[in-house]
Amino acid sequence: MAMALRVVVPSHPLIAHWLGVLRDRHTPPALYVTATAELGRWLTYEALRDWLPHRRLVLDTHLGPCEADLVDPAIPLLALPHLTAGLGLWQGAQTVIPAAQVRHLWDHGGVLTGLDGPIESRCGVLVFTAELADGTSLIQLLDQLATLGVSGDRLRVVTALASGPGLKAVGERHGALTLYTAGIDPDLNEPGQIVPGIGPVAERLFGGTVVATP
Numbered sequence: 484m485a486m487a488l489r490v491v492v493p494s495h496p497l498i499a500h501w502l503g504v505l506r507d508r509h510t511p512p513a514l515y516v517t518a519t520a521e522l523g524r525w526l527t528y529e530a531l532r533d534w535l536p537h538r539r540l541v542l543d544t545h546l547g548p549c550e551a552d553l554v555d556p557a558i559p560l561l562a563l564p565h566l567t568a569g570l571g572l573w574q575g576a577q578t579v580i581p582a583a584q585v586r587h588l589w590d591h592g593g594v595l596t597g598l599d600g601p602i603e604s605r606c607g608v609l610v611f612t613a614e615l616a617d618g619t620s621l622i623q624l625l626d627q628l629a630t631l632g633v634s635g636d637r638l639r640v641v642t643a644l645a646s647g648p649g650l651k652a653v654g655e656r657h658g659a660l661t662l663y664t665a666g667i668d669p670d671l672n673e674p675g676q677i678v679p680g681i682g683p684v685a686e687r688l689f690g691g692t693v694v695a696t697p
Contacts, residue, residue, distance in 0.1 A: 488654030489661040490645070493529040498522065502665040505643060505681040515687045516571065519643065522665050523575030523611065526641045530609065530663045531579065534639060559584060559606045563597075565624060566590055568613035568685040572641055576611060583609070588624065595623050602631050608638045613684040615645040615664070617675050618652035625657045635659045643684075644668060646677045 504510050504518040536558040542551050560583040564573040569588075577583070584606075588597035602608065608628065612621055621640070628638060640662040647669045653660065670678045 488650060488658055490650060490667070491529065491661065491663045492666060493526070493663065495525065495529075498525050498529075498665050501525070502643065502681070506679065508682060510687075512687060512690060516574075519571035519613075519684075519688060520575035522643050523572030523641065524578055525575075526572070526643075526663045526665065527576040527579045527609070530639050530641055530661075534607065534636075536607070556582075559603055561586065561602060561606050561608045563588060563608060563610045563624070565610055565612035565621065566685075568688060569611040571613060571684070571688045572611040572643060576609070576641065580609075590620070595620070595627060598624075598627050598631065602628075602633055604632065606633075606637070608633050610638070610640045612640060612642045613688075614677060614681060615640075615642045615649040615653065615662075616677050617646070617671060618649035621649075622653060622656055625653070625660065629657075636661075639663065644677060644681050646671050649677075 501518040501521045504514060505522070510518070536555040537552050538555045539550055539552050541548050560580055562573060562576065562580065562583045562585045564570045564585070565588055586597050588595055610624065615621055628634065634657070638660065640660060642662065642664045645662065645664045645667050647667060648671050650662070650667065653662070668677045668680060672678050
């Protein structure tokens with residue numbers, strides 16, 4: 484039986500606010516960077532709500548013992564900022580999961596690199612992709628992760644904005660995926676840009692034209 488892609492758009496006024504800041508073409512670069520990081524932080528918080536492994540321990544407080552739920556350090560987390568633009572979301576997310584391992588992914592002539600080596604079987608994986616347009620690049624990454632045994636509930640994707648066509652393409656190939664986004668736009672234009680979208684993300688984050696880095 485085919486599985487349906489789970490897409491979560493958290494209903495939170497701060498998430499809506501920061502998405503609006505990204506949409507405004509007059510937003511200055513420094514504020515655009517801040518807004519992207521804030522979305523990374525808030526969306527990661529939501530993505531971890533029912534996913535982050537934890538365990539109950541008995542602690543010694545100043546006035547006696549107390550039970551507490553703490554994040555289980557025995558279950559590792561791996562963060563994957565997807566290409567250069569994904570670093571903007573990760574900047575905010577790392578304040579939520581500072582102990583996560585990180586692997587950086589690069590595009591070399593259409594070939595995605597950076598996933599060399601195995602991923603521990605118990606490791607939870609969070610992908611940070613700036614936006615989901617037609618889904619081609621994200622599908623390539625998800626295909627690679629699947630060959631490493633990472634799929635289903637071990638994997639979650641965080642993106643600032645998704646398109647309807649992109650979600651359809653990803654869902655048809657990776658239906659067990661859960662994706663968190665601040666919003667969904669219905670259309671892509673002829674060059675494949677999300678409409679109305681959030682502008683050229685990498686250029687607004689880093690200035691100029693961003694070239695893939697080895």
